[in-house]
Amino acid sequence: MMDxxxxxxxxxxxxxxxxxxxxxxxxQVIWDLIATREFQxxxxxxxxxxxxLVFHGAEHSRFNHSLGVYEIVxxxxxxxxxxxxxxxxxxxxxxLCAALLHDLGHGPFSHAFEKVFDLDHELFTQxxxxxxxxxxxxxxxxxxxxxxKVADVIGKTYPDKLVVSxxxxxxxxxxxxxxxxxxxxxxxxxxxxxxxxxxRVMRPAEDQAVIKQSGMxxxxxxxxxxxxxxWQVYFHPVSRSAEVILVKILQRAKVLSEEGYTFxxxxxxxxxxxxKTYDLADYIALDEYILMTYFETWIREDxxxxxxxxxxxxxxxxxxxxxxxxxxxYRKLGELDVLFRKAGxxxxxxxxxxxxxxxxxxxxxxxxxxxxxxxHLLMRDGELRExxxxxxxxxxxxxxxxxDHKLYFPEDMLKEGKKKKVLRQQILSILNT
Amino acid sequence: MLQEHxxxxxxxxxxxxxxxxxxxQKMIYIAKKMDFPFQEKYELHIYGPYSEELTLRIEELCxxxxxxxxxxxxxxxxxxxxxxxxxxxxFIGDAVEVPDTLGExxxxxxxxxxxxxxxxxxxxxxxxxxxxxxxxKVHIVKNKLNYTDAEMDEAFAFIGELSACILQ
Numbered sequence: 001m002m003d004x005x006x007x008x009x010x011x012x013x014x015x016x017x018x019x020x021x022x023x024x025x026x027x028q029v030i031w032d033l034i035a036t037r038e039f040q041x042x043x044x045x046x047x048x049x050x051x052x053l054v055f056h057g058a059e060h061s062r063f064n065h066s067l068g069v070y071e072i073v074x075x076x077x078x079x080x081x082x083x084x085x086x087x088x089x090x091x092x093x094x095x096l097c098a099a100l101l102h103d104l105g106h107g108p109f110s111h112a113f114e115k116v117f118d119l120d121h122e123l124f125t126q127x128x129x130x131x132x133x134x135x136x137x138x139x140x141x142x143x144x145x146x147x148x149k150v151a152d153v154i155g156k157t158y159p160d161k162l163v164v165s166x167x168x169x170x171x172x173x174x175x176x177x178x179x180x181x182x183x184x185x186x187x188x189x190x191x192x193x194x195x196x197x198x199x200r201v202m203r204p205a206e207d208q209a210v211i212k213q214s215g216m217x218x219x220x221x222x223x224x225x226x227x228x229x230x231w232q233v234y235f236h237p238v239s240r241s242a243e244v245i246l247v248k249i250l251q252r253a254k255v256l257s258e259e260g261y262t263f264x265x266x267x268x269x270x271x272x273x274x275x276k277t278y279d280l281a282d283y284i285a286l287d288e289y290i291l292m293t294y295f296e297t298w299i300r301e302d303x304x305x306x307x308x309x310x311x312x313x314x315x316x317x318x319x320x321x322x323x324x325x326x327x328x329x330y331r332k333l334g335e336l337d338v339l340f341r342k343a344g345x346x347x348x349x350x351x352x353x354x355x356x357x358x359x360x361x362x363x364x365x366x367x368x369x370x371x372x373x374x375x376h377l378l379m380r381d382g383e384l385r386e387x388x389x390x391x392x393x394x395x396x397x398x399x400x401x402x403x404d405h406k407l408y409f410p411e412d413m414l415k416e417g418k419k420k421k422v423l424r425q426q427i428l429s430i431l432n433t
Numbered sequence: 434m435l436q437e438h439x440x441x442x443x444x445x446x447x448x449x450x451x452x453x454x455x456x457x458q459k460m461i462y463i464a465k466k467m468d469f470p471f472q473e474k475y476e477l478h479i480y481g482p483y484s485e486e487l488t489l490r491i492e493e494l495c496x497x498x499x500x501x502x503x504x505x506x507x508x509x510x511x512x513x514x515x516x517x518x519x520x521x522x523x524f525i526g527d528a529v530e531v532p533d534t535l536g537e538x539x540x541x542x543x544x545x546x547x548x549x550x551x552x553x554x555x556x557x558x559x560x561x562x563x564x565x566x567x568x569x570k571v572h573i574v575k576n577k578l579n580y581t582d583a584e585m586d587e588a589f590a591f592i593g594e595l596s597a598c599i600l601q
Binding site for chain 1: 438472477493498524
């Protein structure tokens with residue numbers, strides 16, 4: 001009987017996809033992995049967290065994105081790398097599995113949930129791959145050490161660095177899919193670039209995939225798309241407002257639980273996260289449907305803060321924001337903190353500084369702390385040259401971090417609150433609203 | 434408010450300044466792994482644990498005037514050093530409670546080279562694995578640094594010393 005890892009489906013299966021048109025599956029292993037409950041769970045986790053509250057089309061999930069990353073890697077291997085001496089075709093299946101499963105450990109509203117409970121989605125991806133799960137069962141049918149190999153690729157510790165770089169580098173399948181997918185679903189005109197061209201000029205090399213010199217302009221476009229998507233979509237201040245509220249809901253529920261508060265709707269699913277006794281099954285059991293159910297029922301809790309925050313999140317009554325410069329205004333923050341307390345508004349939940357920062361492209365400098373593998377161009381004479389040395393456009397933004405700070409607060413509560421009006425007016429005047 | 438920033442200023446103050454961004458990254462990571470309450474999120478980059486959040490906070494602290502950054506041209510690269518300014522000392526005031534053992538750990542780390550701390554932090558990144566596998570992982574992710582068996586032994590001994598120091 002043929003090795004499970006080599007088995008092909010009797011007929012190719014295709015998923016219709018708005019970004020790649022079709023996603024092609026021929027390998028039995030890939031088909032079986034998609035059917036596991038851990039992979040299906042990704043349907044219930046938004047790809048862009050709270051962004052759907054700003055760009056209403058952004059309802060796509062980690063499921064769509066994971067299939068997209070798989071498809072891009074499949075095309076890299078089957079269309080561009082296969083048959084070239086630098087590519088080892090025995091790495092094909094482990095690379096495809098890692099591409100498909102790279103986001104498996106994301107929790108509900110990924111980053112907010114991780115922040116409050118000090119979790120790491122990459123660690124949970126590893127645990128799902130190696131633990132008692134359906135995914136592990138499928139991978140073990142390939143070989144006993146196969147789950148560990150897939151985990152090593154995703155954990156960036158796999159010996160073949162080329163394989164790792166296809167899923168995690170400054171020009172990888174992950175970014176290529178999410179930029180195009182997020183642009184499509186949010187409806188923005190940024191985020192588009194010529195992926196077909198990049199795939200055609202991508203070549204396998206020792207430690208990473210490199211780009212033929214003739215493809216430099218397509219890569220420039222990709223880097224600029226990424227830059228624009230971060231500031232126009234991913235760091236949108238209103239979406240961050242929703243995320244701030246989400247974090248505060250979870251923090252409030254945790255505090256209440258620790259204080260022995262009696263919930264009308266007991267946070268059964270969160271208990272093990274509050275007291276840090278969670279296991280893999282607890283983690284897999286959570287998704288955004290469950291969180292939203294709690295938030296909706298917690299609107300009717302007696303605790304005013306929890307109730308208010310949940311109402312804000314569910315019904316999109318978000319916090320207002322102003323630009324904030326921590327370097328110049330940190331004293332103002334201290335002043336506001338005192339005034340909020342005097343006005344009976346807990347600043348722990350209602351006065352929040354949120355920072356976003358992005359480095360669009362960087363290259364490794366010996367001795368420096370930044371450790372990014374640069375994008376290399378393959379010159380006509382076979383030499384590899386770092387991208388920013390050839391491209392003036394990329395050079396202009398290389399190593400340049402852009403940061404944005406916002407101060408979030410409930411403007412409606414300050415304007416409409418009936419008690420301590422003078423204090424609230426004073427706060428509003430400091431906030432300049 | 435800005436508690437996490439204050440912790441970093443306090444850390445650099447206790448170290449009496451830190452030379453090298455890489456060294457600072459690894460020192461905070463090691464301290465975090467020793468259960469000191471730093472919140473910066475780390476990821477394994479190609480060459481070891483690295484935190485974007487830490488980089489960002491250090492930049493902000495420099496902008497705020499609480500840290501002074503100096504850079505020295507070392508020929509093939511630039512080396513950055515950080516020290517706490519007078520304003521920075523005012524900023525932390527009595528706001529940050531520091532566990533007694535943190536100062537001792539910082540002193541021990543400060544004496545070590547950046548290369549050695551890179552090894553220690555990477556071993557700690559894989560501390561959920563048995564020792565043999567931890568070493569194998571380090572050889573894979575740092576295959577160009579050629580760490581010797583003696584360096585590995587020294588790194589494990591150092592981790593043991595730090596852990597013992599915390600239990601005192």
